[in-house]
Amino acid sequence: MADFPDTAMKPDAVSRKAADTGLRLAVTRQQGHFSLNADLTLPARGVSALFGASGSGKTSLLRLIAGLDKPDDGHVYLGERALVDTRRGVCLPPNRRRIGVVFQEPRLFPHYRVRGNLTYGMPASARPRFDAVVELLGIGHLLERMPGTLSGGEAQRVSIGRALLTDPELLLMDEPLSGLDGARKQELLNFILTLVQDVNIPVVYISHDPQELTAIADQMVVLENGSVLASDSLENVLLRVDLTRQLGGFDAASSLNARVAGHDHHYGLTHLALDETRQLTVPYHDAPVGTALRLRLPARDVALAQSAPTGISYRNRLAARVETITPLPDDATAVEVVLRLGQQRLRARLTRKSRDEMALAAGQTIIALIRSVAFDMRQR
Numbered sequence: 001m002a003d004f005p006d007t008a009m010k011p012d013a014v015s016r017k018a019a020d021t022g023l024r025l026a027v028t029r030q031q032g033h034f035s036l037n038a039d040l041t042l043p044a045r046g047v048s049a050l051f052g053a054s055g056s057g058k059t060s061l062l063r064l065i066a067g068l069d070k071p072d073d074g075h076v077y078l079g080e081r082a083l084v085d086t087r088r089g090v091c092l093p094p095n096r097r098r099i100g101v102v103f104q105e106p107r108l109f110p111h112y113r114v115r116g117n118l119t120y121g122m123p124a125s126a127r128p129r130f131d132a133v134v135e136l137l138g139i140g141h142l143l144e145r146m147p148g149t150l151s152g153g154e155a156q157r158v159s160i161g162r163a164l165l166t167d168p169e170l171l172l173m174d175e176p177l178s179g180l181d182g183a184r185k186q187e188l189l190n191f192i193l194t195l196v197q198d199v200n201i202p203v204v205y206i207s208h209d210p211q212e213l214t215a216i217a218d219q220m221v222v223l224e225n226g227s228v229l230a231s232d233s234l235e236n237v238l239l240r241v242d243l244t245r246q247l248g249g250f251d252a253a254s255s256l257n258a259r260v261a262g263h264d265h266h267y268g269l270t271h272l273a274l275d276e277t278r279q280l281t282v283p284y285h286d287a288p289v290g291t292a293l294r295l296r297l298p299a300r301d302v303a304l305a306q307s308a309p310t311g312i313s314y315r316n317r318l319a320a321r322v323e324t325i326t327p328l329p330d331d332a333t334a335v336e337v338v339l340r341l342g343q344q345r346l347r348a349r350l351t352r353k354s355r356d357e358m359a360l361a362a363g364q365t366i367i368a369l370i371r372s373v374a375f376d377m378r379q380r
Contacts, residue, residue, distance in 0.1 A: 023048075023170060023202055027064055027074035027084070036060050036226040044079075046218035047196050047203045049234070052246070056223040058206045062172050065204065066101050067094035078170055099170045100163035104178040106155035108147040114158050115143040122165045133164045136195070153184040157191065171203045177212060192216060210250040214296055222246050239345060241326045241336050252299040252336070254347045260291045274318075275342040280370065281315045302348040303369040304337065306358060316370035320346060322362050325355065339368055 022044035029036045036057045042048040050058040063069040065076055067083065075085040082090045083097050108117045118130070134140050137157045147155060156176060163171060176192070177185045193216060196203055207213050213220070213234075220237040222230040224246055230237050235255045237243065244252075258272040261279060268284040272293065280295075287293065308317050320339035328334045328349070335355050339346040346368055360366070 023065070023076070023078055023204070025065065025074065025076040027061075027071035027076065029060065029064065029069065029071045031060065034060070034226060036064075038223075038226070038228050040221060040228060040231055042202060042204065042221075042231075043219060044202055045200075047205050047216050048219040048221060049213045049217035050204065050206045050221050050223060051208075051213060052223035054208070055225075057226040058223055059174060060226070061223070062101070062174055062204065062206060065170075066099055066172055067092060067097050068101075097170075098166075098168050099172060100166050100168040102156075102160055102163055102171070102173045102176045104175040106147070106152075106159035108150075108155060108158060108162075110147050112147075113143065114139065114145050114147070114150075117147065117158055118143075118161050118165055120162065122162075123167050126165045126167045130165060133161050136164075137161045137191070151184065152180050153188050156180070156188060160192075160195070169201050171201060173203065173205045175206055175208070177207070177209070189215065208249075210247075214250070214253075214255065215294075235345070239338060239347060241328065244329055251296075252347060252349060254297045254299065254302075254345065256295045256297060256341075256344050256346070258293050258295055260285070260287050260289050260293065262289060274344060278318055278341060280318075297346065297370060299336065299347040299349045301371045302346060304348055304350060304354075304358065304360075305367040305369055308367050309369070312369075314369040314371065316368075318346075318368045318370065320366055320368045322360055322364045322366055324362060325360060327352075339366065341368075 023042040024040070026039040027036065034055070034057075038057070038061055050061065052058055060069070064071050065083070070091060071084060071086065073086050075087070076083040078097070078099070082088065084091050109120065112120065118134070122130075134143070137160065139154070139157055139161060142150065142154060142158065147158070150158065160176070177188055180188060189212060196216065205213070205216060217234045220230070220232065220234045221228060222237060222243060229246060230240060230243060238247070238250065238253060238255055256274060258274050258280065261271045261273040263270050263284065269281050270283070270285040272280045272282060272295070274280065285293070303314070318341060320341050323338045323340045323345065326336045326338075328336055334349055334351055337348045337350065337360065339348060348368065
């Protein structure tokens with residue numbers, strides 16, 4: 001039975017060491033015909049997502065970090081603390097790594113009530129946080145229930161709660177929403193989104209669901225056949241045209257950060273600021289002014305114009321600079337254009353003929369036309 005980490009709550013309720021904790025690893029492991037060879041440095045804050053096809057090495061890598069398997073060679077460091085270093089002969093057992101793991105299945109003790117499952121393995125240092133964790137998860141009414149009477153979403157919340165009460169410095173989540181239906185999956189995803197905003201330790205998150213990862217990830221690691229193809233911010237990875245095949249399932253889209261600048265209640269609109277000079281207008285979003293949001297803009301919903309047009313229904317017209325123009329590897333008729341919007345970037349796709357007729361070139365100033373209904377907004 002694996003333990004789980006502490007990742008939500010106020011900063012003073014989280015391990016003090018978490019503030020400086022990051023994950024560095026370089027490991028190799030041979031498993032039959034499969035070879036894992038990974039070299040990664042993951043940030044000390046936020047959610048790092050592992051993505052790849054089945055058999056790419058996601059779970060194998062997670063098991064090495066957790067100590068459930070041992071590498072043939074290499075090291076894993078959490079901050080300055082060696083969890084594994086084959087050259088130094090260091091290999092801490094799982095219970096000494098201060099890592100929590102949340103699996104696809106909750107794996108609760110069937111003969112313990114929820115309260116007993118939450119407190120199993122809980123160190124004395126975590127006892128003052130018990131009430132805060134229960135309140136955070138909204139499971140106070142479940143404390144005296146037996147696991148067999150819980151729904152899938154309730155059981156997974158208890159599983160995560162147990163993780164938060166083991167005083168960990170790193171949280172590993174392996175397909176935590178797998179097996180849940182649409183409504184329960186969305187409910188738990190919303191909970192995890194709220195949770196990770198308060199996390200003061202790094203989270204490594206595995207999922208095969210692009211929508212899930214787009215909502216939750218800050219960093220994206222793309223794996224293929226046991227090797228790391230990319231490791232960068234979510235925004236930068238999604239801009240990689242050369243990863244089109246490996247990112248199958250992800251819409252060609254841009255991920256932008258914005259803040260709520262104001263609301264137009266008469267017309268049911270919300271104004272979002274990308275920076276000091278650029279704003280977007282979207283259908284009304286019930287969030288207070290100043291709220292930080294992540295936006296997903298499909299490339300197919302971005303059109304280009306050489307000058308600001310008039311008399312059209314596009315409400316969003318953003319001045320941008322052409323950064324790159326790249327032929328699509330799987331479509332000889334189209335190109336992908338990456339536009340620079342201040343400190344952020346936006347993807348657009350158009351035909352080669354349109355590119356030639358507009359004489360598009362890197363460095364050119366252009367107007368990006370964006371449909372308001374294209375936004376998939378996630379509160380950050």
